[in-house]
Amino acid sequence: MPVDNAAVSETHIGVVFFAGDRAFKVKKPVSLGFLDFSTRERRERACHEEVRLNRRFAPDVYLGVADVHDPDGDLCEHLVVMRRMPAGRRLATLVAAGAPVRDALRDTARILAAWHARAPRAPEISVHGTRDAVQARWHDSFAQVRPFRGKVIDAAVAAEIETLTDEFLDGRRALFDARIADGRVLDGHGDLLAGDIFCLDDGPRILDCLEFDQALRSLDGLDDAAFLAMDLERLGAAELSEYFLAAYAEFAADPAPSSLRHHYIAYRAVVRAKVACLRHAQGDPDAAAEARAYADVALRHLRAGRVRLVLVGGLPGTGKSSLAGALADRLGCTVLSSDRTRKELAGLAPLDSAAAPYGTGLYSPEWNHRTYRELADRAAALLRLGETVILDASWTSEQQRDLPALVAEREHAHLSPLRCEAPRALTAERIRDRAPGASDADPAIAAAMHAHAAPWPESTSIDTSGALADAVEQALSTLQPHAPDLH
Template sequence: MTQQPWSAVRETHIGSVFLVGDRAYKLKKPVNFGFLDFTRRETREQVCHKEVALNRRLAPGAYLGVADVTGPDGAVCDHLVVMRRMPDDRRLAKLVRDGVPLRDTIHELARLLARFHEQAERGPAISAQATRDAVRDRWRASFAQVRAFHGTVLDACTGAEIERLAEDFLAGREELFTHRIGAGRVVDGHGDLLADDIFCLDEGPQILDCLEFDDTLRWVDGLDDVAFLAMDLERLGAPELGEELLNEYARFSGDPAPPALRHHYLAYRAFVRVKVACLRHQQGDPAAAELARAYAEITVRHLRRGTVRLILVGGLPASGKSTLAGAIADHLGATVLRSDRVRKELAGFPPEHSAPDEYERGLYTPAHTEQTYAELGRRAEKLLSYGETVVLDASWNSADRRADVIAVSARTHSPLAPLRCWAPETTTAARLASRGNDISDATPEVARRMALDVQPWPGAHTIFTAGTEEDSLIQALAYLG
């Protein structure tokens, strides 16, 4: 362990920390930022005591109590949180920057946070802070504060894109947030998990500095809580550690959250730091502007990656659409809904049941087909509302059926990506002739008749599928962005 200076002073936008010997003393600044107001001494005293009580949940040996500050006349004029001083060289942020192997530490932190959230307080008042509308209100409050810095600290176009992407995600995902509340995922958490405030000691990680000045900012989805630290690890140049943290947290907590929600909370936490950096810039910190821009890049990157999309993969029989749909889903972590499978399920047959027939006969009458596409749309809408990107694998020959899923896309604020698979007739004929155990019942004659009924599909991106699966996927991803 390296020798620390005997004394030092650290500043944040809301307080000062005085490091003296083996103690740290935290003083609250008498500031009012709207989301907190420390201008009254009595408020600062209450917050100091609350800070000690709350932080003892994750660092019981670090928080020693509250000391009064007296003036020359002996009257109390302020208050200090008294802490055991942590060794700087064991700070998680420093270990990350130094390239120290941290996989075991990340696993330990994930286990600790999962257990902390499992034991954390829950209740109606806490859950109310993690509804879709409550999350949106927090975003909007931050938008309002950051807009003043558009064009100076932040690029105005980036700021506008952040607002648009966040609003679109939230507009279509009310059911997702309601489901999270019903599953008990909303807790009285930490609220401000940063690598600078975590110390990796022999007795285990010590997690300091939870949010104490506003309970509602600490009442969050557990994934939202841990995403703050994952985002901070990414900002420090270790995105793989952030991903490992989220994966291990999901394993220890049994949390099946969709990838889109992970990205949304990573973006939200990065934008919180955008706001803080802007406030620090306003206070005269020259380095804060660059930090705000770095956090904004993280924000927009995760909002883009967390966009919930509806992807249509269409084409004639043996055009390679099912192969491409599966490859896209694997790459994006999306859900595939295949018309052949849904059609047989609705008819009460297992997927492998063979039911070939003439064109528009048997299971393939217009009525059966209408029912199949209606069910595809219903299931897709449900999954999209829960934050799952959906790939719909069907022929999509009918303009009316495409119009129905366009409406699903609009209702769930999920961008639509139409992809039309095409291969030469010699290729599709060879594929049809060599098919083995496939759930599709299409015959060469059916394929020929279907080709005569294809309605124009303006706006669809054509994917040439006569090559390898990888070639087709590369083309599709280029369109998907």
């Protein structure tokens, strides 16, 4: 009897038969190390597990498991029985066609976050979200990609990916510990791709979670969401990628730093690059280009997500505090001000005056050391949690600058010193005309600081004599020359 719309789709681990409004998935009798379907009993268990796990996301799609009998009536195989999805409503297809999908992406983010809110959490799950476990997964991927360096993936690109990954991970143990303590590591989907999401009139259906290995599903919820964000970017929809991840963060009430979002997108891109390299080795003619594209996505996000300690310095009136604040707004990071910290330590409000002759009162060498020590300690705590930090201070002495340099080295953060410069006549005018603020510097203090300022050759000069927006663009081009639009 003929069946309408019959079709077959095959992967390395299974075959799907489409007939009418049903899809029937059979698992191949293979053992690949990361999964074992070598016996009928194993395949049966895997089928039931696939249905159970995927019903968490699409209960009306996964209908059950059917037993297959041979002509003699003996049980010989098992099939996952599914409701057939309309191919034209596949998210990847809609994105490629430029169709409107923002509502579907927001619904997908909501469904994912809702599952994450009630997903299992346990010590045997959390162990896979530690810094060491995440780093081990990265290193496993690096080892598998290394044979393809210089052949499929540019050697310099691969090397920089490894360097930036370890820089981030080496200094962020506290961040991963905090994610576990906050219940962010859970039993998730594990394989969220645009090709496995179908945008139906009554809402999206999310299919094909990673059912064969709980360890690979035990992950940070942000990592789970980052897989789809990465896939959307691969499809040329970077704005949709950002929109989806922002929606997920909203529904999940996830305060993760941007560095962690970039990190997980990069990780998912490297995993796909690794798979593409292996397909290239098997003779796939398109795989090499795919691997390079995924590697480029990974490097772009690792660069953008680099944890930095930014020193914004300069003499009074150069506009360093204005630049520091504007940069923080653009980068979404924290500003710590020496003027405010100094007065906080002294029990004063920011606008309380502590004016004193140069080198005396709250501006004595002892108070300077205490203030800059406190700035360094506060910055270190934030850097460990993946936060880029801007330190707003004059930084006119080498001793002051040595403290953040040591912090950056110890916390595996990239030190970025910026020196604000403007003509002295303009800075004097600014000091004279500015409204009351946290700074106590007057023209006499500014002149004394100028006379005692030590050279700062390792800093990048920022011309702050013009519009603030121009100075911000100069600073951004220094901080993120490769990816200025990924914040």
